Ligand SMILES: Nc1ncnc2c1ncn2[C@@H]1O[C@H](COP(=O)(O)OP(=O)(O)O)[C@@H](O)[C@H]1O
């Protein structure tokens with residue numbers, strides 16, 4: 267997951283390969299609650315690991331359920347099975363509507379004393395209709411802030427009050443179907459002696475989500491009947507029965523971004539279409555019908571159980587005018603696809619967007635306009651005019667409103683024909699449903715290497731290149747290439763193979779370097795099966811690296827390995843010749859220096875802190891010798907590229923040096 271302040275997506279051109287989607291949030295949290303209400307242990311597979319499931323798991327733990335996270339997306343939940351939950355309890359539910367609503371209903375029907383709260387946005391999301399329905403039954407629930415909004419307090423300290431179950435429970439269905447879902451999930455708790463009937467007031471929106479709820483209730487032994495989605499009957503004698511094991515389907519809404527990417531950029535130039543795994547045409551989720559909308563816009567889609575394949579069909583995409591009531595979440599993706607269409611696209615019946623993580627109609631309109639689009643909005647509709655010519659597009663910094671779907675659907679603007687990057691602010695918000703969304707996108711999206719930004723930081727030894735480069739990479743979410751580590755590794759491999767580092771052995775050393783079995787993984791460096799991270803950091807290894815790096819054939823042998831680090835979304839490369847030889851067209855080159863005295867002192871501190879003894883005068887002599895060799899060698903000598911910016915950081919702190927490089931980078935961005 268990217269936890270950077272923003273993530274710049276370079277312009278993307280194609281999509282291919284396959285992507286495995288994470289489990290559905292709606293299904294994950296429903297399954298967790300049902301397992302928590304059942305007797306016995308339920309093994310939940312393919313559970314989504316996200317902010318919303320995290321708060322649900324924490325809440326279940328606090329309520330006294332057994333929660334064992336076995337790793338690999340498996341959680342074992344031992345349910346209450348008729349026991350009273352731990353009380354009193356305070357539950358923090360973040361911004362997870364799928365936890366707040368059903369837990370409110372279940373706890374109101376179980377007795378005890380609870381406070382349920384969330385982040386500030388959760389306290390702006392209405393829950394009054396559910397609270398009213400529960401109050402009708404006789405439950406005592408207070409809104410602690412504004413009436414009709416969380417935080418809530420359930421006050422059944424003295425036990426559950428007598429419930430009025432004879433009359434049908436009436437709940438509005440036209441604001442959010444989550445209220446009805448909450449009641450359907452919880453009311454079997456009290457459907458013992460008699461049937462419990464729920465009547466929906468007003469037209470039911472997001473019916474597909476109710477379909478998921480009913481399917482999952484059936485998996486847990488509760489057979490709800492309904493008359494045309496307006497009247498639901500939970501039969502007397504209902505009892506939650508754990509299915510033992512249950513698999514969570516991948517999120518069909520998450521599939522929409524890849525279906526869109528496929529429709530826009532897959533199957534081109536004879537390439538195969540984009541394959542999407544984890545959800546297929548047999549899905550129980552309503553958002554799978556996004557496939558039909560994408561097809562209407564021109565996508566070529568094939569699929570089967572648990573898989574889809576998508577490629578570009580019509581291009582430009584075809585504009586549509588669609589009632590989106592059946593695909594409320596995935597429909598946001600259509601709003602961005604509309605930028606690539608042949609006319610104005612109108613999305614209707616999307617009033618529920620206004621009460622989601624943010625006011626999504628307003629948010630989408632505002633951010634689409636930043637890209638250059640002409641957008642109109644109404645209380646429950648949005649219409650988007652396309653950007654047919656490259657010149658119509660603008661580079662934009664997309665505000666994401668702590669809304670995962672805004673972040674994910676705007677990533678699709680990176681396929682723009684103008685070759686403009688797109689900045690996604692607060693990319694971490696995708697953690698709600700798809701923590702590794704951007705990683706998944708980068709694994710299937712392609713772009714010519716020259717479009718992937720590289721920041722080069724070259725300079726003499728101990729100037730702080732590695733330290734600064736690694737931190738710049740971290741701030742921008744970019745990959746990091748420590749090219750010196752490659753020379754150090756090549757030198758170590760030579761020593762281990764018994765090859766002296768001398769010009770006469772140049773062909774053998776180059777051969778060794780060309781096939782170096784080196785892996786960079788999670789901050790560690792492996793040579794074949796050996797962790798050499800520390801072994802290559804000694805001063806001796808540095809000297810040997812300097813010697814082996816003077817051999818032109820060795821340098822040549824390591825070029826391909828270094829170029830391979832230029833991957834989406836970008837790279838920060840540190841070394842001696844990053845800007846002069848390896849990435850000569852890099853958009854930012856920095857030559858980082860510090861005086862020899864300062865560098866010797868820094869290296870001394872660094873070695874002492876690692877428990878390696880050294881004297882400053884020896885170190886200074888060594889580094890000056892290394893500087894001299896690096897600067898005077900014929901192959902790629904150490905020198906600043908002509909277009910490099912010079913940064914002498916003798917008097918700067920690390921943070922100041924990093925801030926300067928990031929500021930230079932930002933100044934060159936179009937946002
Ligand atoms: N601006 C700075 N001020 C103080 N110390 C620094 C600064 N930059 C780097 N250092 C320290 O100097 C040491 C050498 O830095 P390093 O990144 O290993 O250099 P290089 O990669 O150029 O050889 C590290 O211990 C680092 O923490």
Ligand SMILES: Nc1ccn([C@@H]2O[C@H](COP(=O)(O)OP(=O)(O)O)[C@@H](O)[C@H]2O)c(=O)n1
Nearest residue numbers: 727728749750751753811812815841842843
């Ligand atoms: N791009 C690069 C990186 C390192 N090198 C060589 O590899 C040696 C070790 O690199 P490094 O960056 O790990 O070394 P330090 O700067 O940490 O001493 C340097 O002394 C250089 O001679 C190079 O020639 N070209």
